[in-house]
Amino acid sequence: HTDEFQIIAERDGSTIVDLRPYMVPRPFTAHENDSIQKCLEVFRLMNLRHLPVLNEDDGSLVGIITRQDLFAFMTV
Numbered sequence: 001h002t003d004e005f006q007i008i009a010e011r012d013g014s015t016i017v018d019l020r021p022y023m024v025p026r027p028f029t030a031h032e033n034d035s036i037q038k039c040l041e042v043f044r045l046m047n048l049r050h051l052p053v054l055n056e057d058d059g060s061l062v063g064i065i066t067r068q069d070l071f072a073f074m075t076v
Contacts, residue, residue, distance in 0.1 A: 007012055027052060028042055028046055028048060028051060028066065029049050029051065029052045029053070029054050030042065030052070030053050030054070031053070031054055031055075031056045032053060032054070032055060032056055032062060033056060034053075036070070036073060039051060039065055039070065040070060043067060043070060049066065049067050050064050050065070050067075051065045051066075052064055053065055061071065066072070
């Protein structure tokens with residue numbers, strides 16, 4: 001499958017796909033300095049799998065926390 005994906009990427013690398021119809025318009029987010037506890041609460045209350053992490057100053061995306069990230073952290 002990797003070869004197929006590589007061929008598609010090389011062939012269609014400059015193609016723009018509009019994913020906006022499939023996106024949540026205002027997703028739940030966290031900020032860089034939010035506590036793990038706050039993130040856990042959001043995950044539990046909203047039954048999330050992913051939580052975008054934003055820069056507090058400009059709102060740019062700096063990362064994504066996954067449910068697996070939190071579970072791994074809790075077992076440490």
